[in-house]
Amino acid sequence: MNNIFINVNNLNDLLTAKNEYGKKAKILAGGTDLVVRMKNKMMDPEVIISIRKVDELKGIHSKKNDLIIGSLTTHSEIEENSSIKKNYYPLFQAVYSLGSPQIRNLGTIGGNIGNASPSGDTIPPLYIMDAKIKLMSKNGERIVDIKNFFKGPGKTILKDDEIIHSIIIPKGRWTKKISGFYKVGKRNALAIGVVSVAWIIKEDTIRFSFGGVSPTISTTEIKKNANKKKVEKEVLKAISPIDDIRGSKNYRRDVILNIVEKIKNDNP
Amino acid sequence: MEIRLKVNGEWKTIDVSSKETLLQVLREKLHLMGTKEGCGKGECGACTVILDGRPVPSCIVIAATIDGSEVVTVEGLTPNEGLNPIQNGLIEAGGVQCGFCTPGFVVSGTDFFKKKDKFTISELKRALSGNLCRCTGYKKILDGMLIAAKKMGKEIKDE
Numbered sequence: 379m380n381n382i383f384i385n386v387n388n389l390n391d392l393l394t395a396k397n398e399y400g401k402k403a404k405i406l407a408g409g410t411d412l413v414v415r416m417k418n419k420m421m422d423p424e425v426i427i428s429i430r431k432v433d434e435l436k437g438i439h440s441k442k443n444d445l446i447i448g449s450l451t452t453h454s455e456i457e458e459n460s461s462i463k464k465n466y467y468p469l470f471q472a473v474y475s476l477g478s479p480q481i482r483n484l485g486t487i488g489g490n491i492g493n494a495s496p497s498g499d500t501i502p503p504l505y506i507m508d509a510k511i512k513l514m515s516k517n518g519e520r521i522v523d524i525k526n527f528f529k530g531p532g533k534t535i536l537k538d539d540e541i542i543h544s545i546i547i548p549k550g551r552w553t554k555k556i557s558g559f560y561k562v563g564k565r566n567a568l569a570i571g572v573v574s575v576a577w578i579i580k581e582d583t584i585r586f587s588f589g590g591v592s593p594t595i596s597t598t599e600i601k602k603n604a605n606k607k608k609v610e611k612e613v614l615k616a617i618s619p620i621d622d623i624r625g626s627k628n629y630r631r632d633v634i635l636n637i638v639e640k641i642k643n644d645n646p
Numbered sequence: 647m648e649i650r651l652k653v654n655g656e657w658k659t660i661d662v663s664s665k666e667t668l669l670q671v672l673r674e675k676l677h678l679m680g681t682k683e684g685c686g687k688g689e690c691g692a693c694t695v696i697l698d699g700r701p702v703p704s705c706i707v708i709a710a711t712i713d714g715s716e717v718v719t720v721e722g723l724t725p726n727e728g729l730n731p732i733q734n735g736l737i738e739a740g741g742v743q744c745g746f747c748t749p750g751f752v753v754s755g756t757d758f759f760k761k762k763d764k765f766t767i768s769e770l771k772r773a774l775s776g777n778l779c780r781c782t783g784y785k786k787i788l789d790g791m792l793i794a795a796k797k798m799g800k801e802i803k804d805e
């Protein structure tokens with residue numbers, strides 16, 4: 379198909395274009411997901427709205443109670459932000475290990491969320507930090523919990539005229555000492571062979587979120603002093619891994635259990 | 647549609663078709679053959695160019711979406727006479743075998759040293775980690791980069 383490309387230069391034009399074309403139009407941010415899909419003939423949108431120049435969607439801003447990350451902020455920009463490295467460590471580790479330097483320079487956090495892959499690396503960290511997502515359309519805006527944003531692999535609650543404006547993370551001190559992100563399996567363009575875990579310690583409890591082992595991200599809390607059996611029970615309640623060409627259900631389950639056990643042992 | 651791109655310092659007006667990638671425009675319309683196509687899906691780094699100040703895979707950038715941007719290719723990093731220190735270093739160390747990956751490494755390496763006067767070996771390795779080579783085993787590429795770093799007066803820090 380001969381796609382129609384629309385380059386918008388500001389937020390207002392973007393919202394107007396999305397309002398006009400609705401379902402027919404796909405947003406292109408960095409394009410590291412969308413363009414690869416188009417080249418693989420998995421997708422061929424009629425209208426493509428390129429948002430590269432929409433400055434209102436870029437950058438990391440510190441507000442009184444929240445840290446705001448514009449949807450068009452690249453993984454490299456997040457990785458280079460000193461406050462994210464210090465106080466939002468699981469997110470730092472996720473973008474640090476995402477793709478390659480070239481992919482991090484192009485790919486955005488909004489695209490990672492918009493893509494709604496069960497193994498999108500930024501999503502487990504955003505889950506355990508209780509992030510919210512600000513959505514916008516010509517007709518207004520709404521803020522939703524990230525936990526309510528995903529409906530399944532590739533599926534979100536975004537309406538046809540809506541865009542992801544920004545990610546809102548309540549201010550916190552999730553430092554290297556008490557939190558982290560761990561991923562197993564090498565990621566390439568379209569493979570979803572990875573299992574990922576983000577974790578945060580809160581007093582005597584460790585909060586976990588898991589990527590790649592359920593249709594969307596799953597979470598659980600485990601007491602530090604829980605025995606192996608109890609841990610296994612809690613984790614298995616949270617996840618629903620599947621068999622596919624990249625890994626079996628049992629493999630995914632065992633990897634998750636081992637990572638959880640390791641994190642627990644490292645943080646007695 | 648028509649787009650304007652600043653390529654290696656010069657503004658160009660280019661007529662691009664739907665889905666045409668930046669890589670295709672560079673090679674087929676501007677005849678800049680230094681940039682190579684390996685995997686065509688963002689995984690190998692052979693097509694790396696600097697887009698608005700950052701190395702990116704040009705094979706997954708749609709030209710129609712980057713109107714007004716600035717692009718630097720390996721040709722733009724090569725002096726009119728001779729070669730740049732990284733190119734010379736790679737030759738000296740034997741870091742070029744078939745040479746298909748070399749332009750991508752030159753672009754990533756140049757960008758790294760442009761932004762850093764002091765560096766650790768792991769920082770350098772990380773900056774090159776998006777470039778794949780099927781021939782050299784990487785050791786000689788790294789050696790070539792280190793020869794270049796020395797020539798450019800860069801300082802290696804301890805890890």
Ligand SMILES: Cc1cc2nc3c(=O)[nH]c(=O)nc-3n(C[C@H](O)[C@H](O)[C@H](O)COP(=O)(O)OP(=O)(O)OC[C@H]3O[C@@H](n4cnc5c(N)ncnc54)[C@H](O)[C@@H]3O)c2cc1C
Binds near residue numbers: 405450475476500
């Ligand atoms: C070689 C390679 C390696 C990769 N490695 C990883 C990896 O290790 N981990 C990982 O998580 N991902 C990886 N990816 C996938 C991809 O790079 C990331 O998901 C990236 O964050 C996508 O961002 P983007 O801006 O490029 O998205 P795009 O491709 O531009 O968009 C992706 C989707 O989100 C939608 N979208 C984008 N922005 C918005 C917005 N503001 N509002 C509404 N919808 C929007 C688009 O319409 C599209 O459906 C890899 C990709 C490649 C090619």
Ligand code: FES
Binds near residue numbers: 685703
């Ligand atoms: S050809 Fe572009 S990354 Fe391989």
Ligand code: FES
Binds near residue numbers: 742743744779
């Ligand atoms: S020299 Fe042949 S791929 Fe690197």
